[in-house]
Amino acid sequence: MSDIKIRATLSGEETTxxxxxxxPMETGLRKDSKTGELVPAHFIEEVVCKHKDxxxxxxxxxxxxSKNPYLSFKFKGGAAGDEITVTWKDNKGETQSASDQIKG
Known part of the structure; x- marks a missing residue:
């Protein structure tokens, strides 16, 4: 159902x-166009990114x-070849995780 695509690149001292x-990131406020019923809430509650645990x-x-969210951030202390792991947990208790190595 869900997937995470990650790209981590090193530029100077900063890793992007x-x-x-x-x-799907459903708010619980949208009505189904066919049934008129509210579509149940289903959204990511927490995203955690780890570098070297x-x-x-x-x-x-x-x-x-929004649906299929995009996240971009920078941090210092990474090195080429280090592993980055991103994990999310949603309001239904589902989780997804993916890893990538920092490119130099």
Missing amino acids: VKCLMSH EVVLTANWSGGV
Whole structure:
């Protein structure tokens, strides 16, 4: 169902991480056009990024984030070849995780 695509690149001392996450991100407020019923809420609540098992980013989201969210951020301390792991957890308890190596 869901997928995370990650790209991490090193430029000088900063590592730029870009993530594209496949997720429906339903707010719970949209009505189904065929039935008129509300579509149940289903959205990512937390995104955690780790570098060498150390958390470098935690994002707490809600239903206000768009479908298939894109996240980009920078941090210092990475090196080419180091592993970056991104994990999300949604309001239904589902999780997804993916890793990539920093490119120099």
